[in-house]
Amino acid sequence: MSSRDSILKAVKENQPEKAGLPDISVFKTSTQGSLSKFAAALNAVGGKIAYVSDYGEILHMIKAQYGDHAKVISPMKELAMLCTENFDLSTPVHSLHDVDVAILKGQFGVAENGAVWITDKEMVNRALPFITQHLVAIIDWEMIVPTMHDSYELISRTRYGFGTFIAGPSKTADIEQSLVIGAHGPRSMTVYVMG
Amino acid sequence: MEQTTKDHSALAQQFNRDEDRVDWHDETLWWIREKRDKAAHQLPEWESLREAASQIKNNTLSNLHDYLLQFEQNAIANGLQVHWAADAAEHNQIVHRIINEANVVRIVKSKSMLTEECGLNEYLAKRGIEVIDSDLGERIVQLAAEPPSHIVLPCIHKKKEEIGELFHQHLGIEANISDPQFLTETARQHLREIFLTRKLALTGVNFAIAETGEFVVCTNEGNADMGAHLAEVHIASMGIEKIIPERAHLGVFLRLLTRSATGQPITTYSSHFKRPREGKKIHIIIVDNGRTVQLGRKDFRNSLKCIRCAACMNTCPVYRRSGGHSYHTAVAGPIGSILAPNLDMKKYADLPFASTLCGSCSNVCPVKIDIHEQLYKWRQVLVKNGYTPTAKKAGMQLMTWTLSSPGRYHMAGKAGRWVLKNAPFAVNNKLNPWYRQRDMPEAPELSFSEWYKQNKKN
Known part of the structure; x- marks a missing residue:
């Protein structure tokens, strides 16, 4: 018998009597998430927030913050004029090693923890939000959900090959529990809330 | 890693020689426990979430056979390659085979307690495969040639001066540097080079979803994603108990996991791997290694509900004062002490006794495992089967x-x-x-x- 079959057989023989699933719909809120809660949660996990009314404002702010020499990459056509290099599906992943700023559209933010949901559709290259030195995510102001339960309600209506919640810059406290921002991924995360 | 024949109390005694360090260890873990409390108290529905998580896991265990099949079917439909391993040896062989097929000799790995349990690094080292652990804490203990002492904070037993010394020896920084910021930056530069040059990455799995065939990996550092997305081949190793029925259940588990672990509302990255990107491969290895036996032990099967948050370790008065290495098993602390005797009753007979049975572990467990009651029950099983030390037995008889x-x-x-x-x-x-x-x-x-x-x- 293959290991697969012997494991499945052993599981079937040993699993306890059937227990039902709880009703988790009670945790859903169906209200819109609070932007101020999202901002507070994002700050608490080391992220920054900025409010903008259009892409022009973003162009201006990115230039002001990162200067003219930064390598900026974004798959968003609205920000094409900011990009210092071409970037699409055919861009080899290792050429991203020196990206300073990556700007990505996020599908929505989560008020309870400051996370932004981004999928491979927005990333184009899955390595981009991790390998970049600084990450900028743009979300629409009305796309804030209160909790993770509401998040999965939205996610259930979409398709993706890879998706991730990103809550702030990469961090570690492995050395004597001292929090250090910028472990392996971005050293900063800024969320632009548009609208 | 060093094989040990000493029992928990002998190893704890070694740890206790340095009183200042024990105090630091004790206070630091208690501080993390307090952060967990603060995070939990911010959610009025916390107890309902724990109850829901517990019930979802009970349902999972009761229907595990069908969920495993469903997961396999959906994962294959998504383009993942699914492997099954009956034990540690088979898991390691499968990993080795995939490495050979990819024609590489160097791989990068993110945190996976399962590969610790299987002794994967040693197995591969003997076969000429270099494995670099990429979680900062794990890299530190790897350089020190030690196993992790905590499942979430692998080098919590180390002082920053010792880490500076390790980086001085192995990563070429100047001597006597102990600034965490500087040391982390050093590791960042060192590991970036590794991520960019390794074609195969191995990660653990936090949750595998039967309904969709995807799996979720959670990290704060981003090391699992750096490894997986820069490599050609991604291997993900999971125990059979990592299954959850539906994706919506992640709403419950991701709310509980990190709040219980470190007091954060969520890890920085909660990555959902569903399909491999074009031209790349994802292999998932589903491992038994004693879990089906534990599933059959009525009194102990609940231990398979564990989501590896380590809250039970942080709160445990014995763990905090004896250190993770005193448990001489991959998963230390209260939960490890009910998992390990299932694998080897003789070798781990000491662990269920490394507890005051105060019940704090059960009180903080996000999936409501009756940890201290299982510790008590293991003691009875071990005594009945003759695995208790002669001196303890004679003392009890007297x-x-x-x-x-x-x-x-x-x-x-x-x-x-x-x-x-x-x-x-x-x-x-x-x-x-x-x-x-x-x-x-x-x-x-x-x-x-x-x-x-x-x-x-x-």
């Missing part, structure tokens, strides 16, 4: 003999008081394990029953 007769009990009390008063050196010495970290009490003149008899007359 105690039973004494306590079962009032006459013998009074005699023993008298003798004890006489010794403490007239010959304290007979107990205040190294032969008495109780004396090692404590002063013996002053003996009262009378026992309670003698005192009662006298005072009743008055």
Whole structure:
């Protein structure tokens, strides 16, 4: 018998009597998430927030913050004029090693923890939000959900090959529990809330 | 890693030699426990979430056969390659085979306690495969040639000066640097080079979803994603108990996991791997290694509900003062002490006794595992099967003999008081394990029953 079959057989023989699933719909809120809660949660996990009314404002702010020499990459056509290099599906992943700023559209933010949901559709290259030195995510102001339960309600209506919640810059406290921002991924995360 | 024959109390004694370090360890883990409390108290629905998580896991275990099949079917439909491993040896062989097929000799790995349990790094090292652990804490203990001492904070037993020394020896920084910021930056640069040059990455799995065939990996550092997305081949290793029925259930588990672990509302990255990107491969290895046996043990199957948050370790008065290495198993602390005897009763017979049974572990467990009750039940199983040390057994028998007769009990009390008063050196010495970290009490003149008899007359 293959290991697969012997494991499945052993599981079937040993699993306890059937227990039902709880009703988790009670945790859903169906209200819109609070932007101020999202901002507070994002700050608490080391992220920054900025409010903008259009892409022009973003162009201006990115230039002001990162200067003219930064390598900026974004798959968003609205920000094409900011990009210092071409970037699409055919861009080899290792050429991203020196990206300073990556700007990505996020599908929505989560008020309870400051996370932004981004999928491979927005990333184009899955390595981009991790390998970049600084990450900028743009979300629409009305796309804030209160909790993770509401998040999965939205996610259930979409398709993706890879998706991730990103809550702030990469961090570690492995050395004597001292929090250090910028472990392996971005050293900063800024969320632009548009609208 | 070093094979040990010492038991928990002998290893704890080693750890206890450095009193300042023990105090630091104790206080730091308690601080993390307090952060967990703060995070939990911010959610009025916290207890309902724990109950829901517990019920989802109960349902999972009760229907695991079908969920595993469903997961396999959906994962294959998504383009993942699914492998099954009956035990550690088979898991390691499968990993080795995939590495050979990819034609590489160097791989990068993110945190996976399962690969620790399987001894994967040693297995691959013997076959000429270099494995670099990429979680900062794991990289540090790897450089020190030690196993992790905590499942979430692998090098919590190390001081920053020691880490500086390790980086001085292995990563070429100047001597006597202990600034965490500088040391982390050093590791960042070192590991970036690794991520960019390794074609195969191995990660663990936090949750595998039967309904969709995807799996979720959670990190704060981003190391799992850096490894997986820069490599051609991604291997993800999971125990059969990592399954959850539906994706919506992640709403419950991701809310509980990191709040319980470190007091953060969520990890920085909660990555959902569903399909491999074009031209790349994802292999998932589903491992039993004793889990189906545990599933069949009515009293202990609940231990398979664990989501590896380590809250039970952070709160445990014994763990905090004895250190993770004293448990001599991949998963230390209270939960490890009920998982390990399932794998080897003889080798881990000491662990269920490394507890005060205070119940704090069960109180903080996000999936409501009755940890302290299982520790108590393991003790009975181990004694019945003859796995308890002779000295403990003889002591217990002597105690039973004494306590079962009032006459013998009074005699023993008298003798004890006489010794403490007239010959304290007979107990205040190294032969008495109780004396090692404590002063013996002053003996009262009378026992309670003698005192009662006298005072009743008055």
